[in-house]
Amino acid sequence: MSFTALILLITYETRWVHPEIHAYFSQSGNLTGQQLATRSRGYLQESLGLLLEGADEPAHRERALFQLELAYSLFDIGLYRREYACTEPNLARLDRLGQRLQAGEAPTPTELNRSLLAPIGCLTEIEMGQLDRRGLATNQFVEETRRHQTLVLLGSLLIYVLGIVFWWMHERQRRSAERATRESLKWMSRAMLDPLTGVGNRSALNEEIVQREGRPVGLLLIDIDFFKQYNDALGHPDGDRLLRRLAMLIDESLAGQARLYRMGGDEFAALLDCHEDATLAGDCQRLTEQLRAASLDHPAHPHSDHVTLSIGAARFIAGEAGLALGYAAADQALYRVKGEGRDGWEVARVEAAAGNAGA
Numbered sequence: 537m538s539f540t541a542l543i544l545l546i547t548y549e550t551r552w553v554h555p556e557i558h559a560y561f562s563q564s565g566n567l568t569g570q571q572l573a574t575r576s577r578g579y580l581q582e583s584l585g586l587l588l589e590g591a592d593e594p595a596h597r598e599r600a601l602f603q604l605e606l607a608y609s610l611f612d613i614g615l616y617r618r619e620y621a622c623t624e625p626n627l628a629r630l631d632r633l634g635q636r637l638q639a640g641e642a643p644t645p646t647e648l649n650r651s652l653l654a655p656i657g658c659l660t661e662i663e664m665g666q667l668d669r670r671g672l673a674t675n676q677f678v679e680e681t682r683r684h685q686t687l688v689l690l691g692s693l694l695i696y697v698l699g700i701v702f703w704w705m706h707e708r709q710r711r712s713a714e715r716a717t718r719e720s721l722k723w724m725s726r727a728m729l730d731p732l733t734g735v736g737n738r739s740a741l742n743e744e745i746v747q748r749e750g751r752p753v754g755l756l757l758i759d760i761d762f763f764k765q766y767n768d769a770l771g772h773p774d775g776d777r778l779l780r781r782l783a784m785l786i787d788e789s790l791a792g793q794a795r796l797y798r799m800g801g802d803e804f805a806a807l808l809d810c811h812e813d814a815t816l817a818g819d820c821q822r823l824t825e826q827l828r829a830a831s832l833d834h835p836a837h838p839h840s841d842h843v844t845l846s847i848g849a850a851r852f853i854a855g856e857a858g859l860a861l862g863y864a865a866a867d868q869a870l871y872r873v874k875g876e877g878r879d880g881w882e883v884a885r886v887e888a889a890a891g892n893a894g895a
């Protein structure tokens with residue numbers, strides 16, 4: 537907006553250059569070449585009038601001589617001598633007339649006409665010439681000013697258009713950069729998600745561990761019992777539906793306190809802030825009970841009519857080493873549960889080691 541305002545200001549200022557220059561040229565006060573010639577002619581005419589009235593009167597001659605000298609001083613200008621050929625001979629005529637008047641001689645009317653009418657004619661020619669020159673100079677100046685004004689206006693317009701073009705290019709680049717960033721973020725977040733259940737995947741768990749570095753956490757590894765048989769009995773689409781249903785059930789059971797991940801196949805992991813094993817035991821117990829309450833049919837389960845889970849849990853300090861230890865401990869607990877007949881849970885006692893949260 538400020539750029540547009542600047543251009544409008546330049547245009548407005550440029551618009552007023554021409555009238556101001558014109559006003560300057562029209563001002564009165566300085567005597568121009570034309571005005572000097574007019575005055576000189578006026579003195580000559582007065583001198584002529586006085587001498588025609590009474591050249592015999594010494595007082596008339598004296599006043600006429602005074603007017604003549606005034607006229608001469610305004611006529612005797614270098615510019616007139618250079619530019620107007622009639623100047624030199626007529627100044628000589630005035631000179632001669634002046635000498636005669638000074639000598640007390642009275643010129644006849646014929647002599648007067650010869651001596652004064654020619655200089656008056658020359659001064660009239662000079663006036664006209666000077667007027668034309670002034671008009672020409674003014675017109676030329678006005679033309680140049682107009683051309684200058686047009687150039688400034690076009691230049692301003694060009695700057696404006698270029699400004700708009702650069703702004704538009706910059707905007708386009710900024711938007712495409714933003715779009716690219718959004719796309720990459722979308723792809724990055726997709727790369728962290730399990731497409732079937734919508735929960736995070738193994739990479740997301742690793743990322744979360746880095747985020748929680750140094751904090752005591754608990755990890756639950758949750759595996760469906762006899763899922764192969766479930767798939768075999770009901771088909772993979774039903775198996776997929778069960779995976780999605782369980783993801784929701786585990787999430788609800790942990791009451792939003794834990795983040796859920798699918799580690800692959802029929803194994804889920806839940807990560808939560810945790811300071812004591814009792815919390816993990818409580819979570820495992822609640823999950824088992826809620827699954828029982830849900831009574832999800834499992835037609836091919838060898839020991840039950842419903843879906844059951846095996847859970848291994850462990851507590852550790854978040855970090856790369858802590859995760860390796862905690863994961864291994866939870867995994868071993870899970871396989872112990874599997875080995876003991878499934879449908880159960882165990883919280884592992886993590887042995888003292890680097891990254892151990894303590895038993």
Ligand SMILES: Nc1nc2c(ncn2[C@@H]2O[C@H](COP(=O)(O)OP(=O)(O)OP(=O)(O)O)[C@@H](O)[C@H]2O)c(=O)[nH]1
Binds near residue numbers: 774775779
């Ligand atoms: N429907 C479905 N099945 C899957 C998917 N990923 C893995 N599976 C199946 O999950 C089954 C896992 O079988 P196992 O590892 O033997 O586990 P299980 O049958 O539950 O046996 P236990 O864990 O010992 O009780 C395999 O039959 C896989 O084909 C999936 O995304 N969808």
